[in-house]
Amino acid sequence: MKPNPQYILFLHRISRCNECTIINMELSGGYDQMGVFPVVVHSRFAYIAIMLKLACAFYVAWLLTVLIFQFSEPLRRRMKRLPFFLAGLVPTWRLFAPRPVDGDLCLYYRTRKDEGSIFSPWQSLQAEQRTPLAISVFYDPGRSMARALQDVFLRVCRADSSRNVYYQLLLQHVIHRIRREPFDGQPPEGQIQFRIERRIPEEVHFLFESHVHPF
Amino acid sequence: MYIHFEPQSSGQALHAVELLLFVSMAVNAGQQLGHASAYGYRGLFAWRLQRYVYTLNGLKGPQWGLFLGRGGIVFLAFARLMLMTTLTLLPGFDRGPLPPLQGSLLTGLYLLNLLVKWRSFLTATAAEQLGSMILLCLVACAWWPDLRFHALTLCAIAGYSLICYVTNGLIKLQEPAWRSGAALHRLIQLDTYSIPAVKAWAAGTDQRVIGWLSMGVICWELSAVAAPFLPREGLYLFMAGGILFHLTVAMAMGLNTFFFTFLSTYPAILFLHRLIDGWLA
Numbered sequence: 001m002k003p004n005p006q007y008i009l010f011l012h013r014i015s016r017c018n019e020c021t022i023i024n025m026e027l028s029g030g031y032d033q034m035g036v037f038p039v040v041v042h043s044r045f046a047y048i049a050i051m052l053k054l055a056c057a058f059y060v061a062w063l064l065t066v067l068i069f070q071f072s073e074p075l076r077r078r079m080k081r082l083p084f085f086l087a088g089l090v091p092t093w094r095l096f097a098p099r100p101v102d103g104d105l106c107l108y109y110r111t112r113k114d115e116g117s118i119f120s121p122w123q124s125l126q127a128e129q130r131t132p133l134a135i136s137v138f139y140d141p142g143r144s145m146a147r148a149l150q151d152v153f154l155r156v157c158r159a160d161s162s163r164n165v166y167y168q169l170l171l172q173h174v175i176h177r178i179r180r181e182p183f184d185g186q187p188p189e190g191q192i193q194f195r196i197e198r199r200i201p202e203e204v205h206f207l208f209e210s211h212v213h214p215f
Numbered sequence: 216m217y218i219h220f221e222p223q224s225s226g227q228a229l230h231a232v233e234l235l236l237f238v239s240m241a242v243n244a245g246q247q248l249g250h251a252s253a254y255g256y257r258g259l260f261a262w263r264l265q266r267y268v269y270t271l272n273g274l275k276g277p278q279w280g281l282f283l284g285r286g287g288i289v290f291l292a293f294a295r296l297m298l299m300t301t302l303t304l305l306p307g308f309d310r311g312p313l314p315p316l317q318g319s320l321l322t323g324l325y326l327l328n329l330l331v332k333w334r335s336f337l338t339a340t341a342a343e344q345l346g347s348m349i350l351l352c353l354v355a356c357a358w359w360p361d362l363r364f365h366a367l368t369l370c371a372i373a374g375y376s377l378i379c380y381v382t383n384g385l386i387k388l389q390e391p392a393w394r395s396g397a398a399l400h401r402l403i404q405l406d407t408y409s410i411p412a413v414k415a416w417a418a419g420t421d422q423r424v425i426g427w428l429s430m431g432v433i434c435w436e437l438s439a440v441a442a443p444f445l446p447r448e449g450l451y452l453f454m455a456g457g458i459l460f461h462l463t464v465a466m467a468m469g470l471n472t473f474f475f476t477f478l479s480t481y482p483a484i485l486f487l488h489r490l491i492d493g494w495l496a
Contacts, residue, residue: 052363055355059371063378070382081272087332088344089351093379094386100393100402133410136466138242141249143469145259146407148337152259165267173259201404201418 065090103200105153105207109174111215113190122195125177149173153196157208167210170194175215189215225365228486229308229356232372235479236349237299240328243343243472244292247335251292255285260337262287268336291331298324312360321357325350341379342476348375349479366490373487376480377439380457384436393433396426408468435460443487450488454481 068075069083069090076083083090108122131140152173155166162168174194192215196208222228253259262284302320307313313321328350332339352368392398403409403417403425417425435456442453457477465474 048361048363051359052361052367055359055364056367059367059374063371063374066375067378067382070386084272084336085333087329087336088339088347091341091344091348093341093344093382096398096402099390100398101405101408102401104406130410133466136469137462137471137474139245139249140469140471141246143407143471144246144338144340145250145253147340147469149259150407151337165264165271169259169261169264172257172261172264173253176257200401 062089066093070094101150103198103205105150106197106199107149107153107170107174107194108197109178109192109194111178111190111192112212115191117190119193125174153208157196162211162213171210171213191215222482222486222489224309225362225369225486226308226311228369228482229353229365231482232349232369232479233307233353234303235475235482236346236353237303239342239346239472239475239479240350241296241299242475243331243346244295246472247288247292247331247338251285251289253285254288254335258285260335262334265337269333288331288334291327291334295324295327295331298327308356308365313357318354318357321350321354325354340470340472342470342473345375345379345480346472346476348372349476366486369483369486370490372480372483373443376477376484377442379477380436380439384433384439387429387433388437393429394426396422396424396429399429399432400425403467410467413467432460442484443491445488447488447492450485454484457481 065075069079070093079090083092107125109125110119110122112119130136130142136143152166152170156164156170159167162171171194175192178192191212193212194210195206198205198207222231247254255261256263298320302317302324305317305320307317328347332343332347349372352372356365356368387393387398390398392401400417400422403413409417435453438453442450445453461474461477465471
């Protein structure tokens, strides 16, 4: 049974898209059910049109929020920790801008046997092994770890107590790494201290020195 | 001969977005498996300490066993890889509306992704944030099989990607250090964000050349605002620039998830371009 031309005209007017209307008609059971003017289909199309408008409003609001969030400090303050818990739905897309990373943050440590003895010289904690360039596009865990470490270093530099979460994470990371490294003689034991320095190709700036902790 | 890359339907475009996003998420999951020991009891991301970040931010918990130890992250990574493989093998958006099974799997993948974000927020990058947004859009498309909604969602995905480029371009343009190239010069000389070959090249290159390069990147990022309105050749050129830019950043700076995540938005940009072309015609 052919559809009523007046009905087709009506659908076109509602949806404003000829192609979509035809596809929706097929999905909703074919032409034979729509030969006469059915009230049920009419309400279905009206419902979809309203839902589409709502979806469109939602996407526009989301886009605007994301856009304003990049530039507006008051909005970022007002949203507090919400973007963190939303896990990326309101992202920060500043990507090294406006001020890029200002130097490499490097980690050093030294150890001593007990309070009376002298500390060993400061030693650098080497970065993890690099992945060959050819496969780094698909797999490069060392680099993502290095970036996370830089983030932790920055947070530790702002820490005001050794009870800070990031301080404790870094401390255990240092101890764990030292225990894994090969030693010439006795494995390190006793006490440990770490420090963070900012290295720009030509200069080195001291940033942070930890308390002395037992292993 | 003329080659057309445009997806012929919203289904094809969504399927291409989905597959490229899966590659990005697989790279991310693989890297998490690569440093799974950091999620262990004494690792840098030990949950017994990291969960206090949530407690300090007013959220008591989450203290589920899933998050404990390296086993938790290994489980999450494998579960995500399994779901992505299954979804790739099953018929996708290009074959018509997704059946409820695929919709459920895609929703499950999004929830797992959310858990991963909460567990490993220290390794999360802007690319993973964009990936999260795209995945949520795909989940919405799976449950609402309306072609107009799919078209709308593709426009939104394209919009997020283009906004990301333009925002970056604008922020960098305001900063004199980026305009002169000094910021880029400093950035590519760092151990964390560079490789020896690039560092050596940067050390021996005139600052003005790096300044032009920096301005080139800013101009390319700003041109994203016009990309959907360009003629087809112009759009292809913009995209070729994007692929080159992201590939360079992936290899030199180690930001490899950016490459696939942003690439996954390109079918959506092509679709948006086709729509605008149609309207203008």
